[in-house]
Amino acid sequence: MIEETGRVVAIEEGAVWVETLRKTTCSSCSANAGCGQGLMDKIGVGRQRGFVRVLSDLHLALNDVVVIGIREDLLLRSAVLVYLLPLLGLLAGALLASSLALSEGLVILSAMVSLFASWLAVRWHCRRSENDPARQPVVLRAMLAGATGQQ
Template sequence: MIEEQGRVIALEPGVVWVETLRKSTCSGCAAKNGCGQGLMDRLGVRERRGTIRALSDLQLQVGDSVVVGIREDVLLRGAFLVYLLPLLMLFAAALL
């Protein structure tokens, strides 16, 4: 499971809005010049806050610290749908 620390900023019935702090990983990476994150780091977009809408049945309050998690298989399925499926469709269309 991939996890990220966050803070509750708003509540709705069955849903919480969580604010996370994005961190740069460019300090330890050897591919700084060929990476989009490295470009964003050079442009000054370093530590920006991200907002996530998460389902929750817990009794949380605004300001509570939480850990948001996503399963690896869900992440891989999403990456497949976003990146590989359009590429496969492009090749199929080219063959037709």
């Protein structure tokens, strides 16, 4: 389970909206001292608050600090779907057009059309499964008062 701490900002039946602070991993990088992104992270530029709808069967109140989680295998499959499938579509379109001995312009056009078609397929799949409870983040536990993980 991948975990993140957040604060409850809204309550629905069977779910809550949680505000989290988006952080980078720059503080753990060995090139942190000489990196522009690391400097921006130190002064707080780029930090944003994110709002996530999270399933919960706990009795929570506004401003409760909670730990939310999402399954690692779900995150990995989603990353493959969103990043790898369109890339494979692009390559497949280019290879197919190239194997048909089409001109370079048509190979590029075929690759772009395949990329767009793959993106549409990913979008369709995501929209179809967006309300599946097995694919939603969940509240793992509520934190004790004073034990916030937020800044």
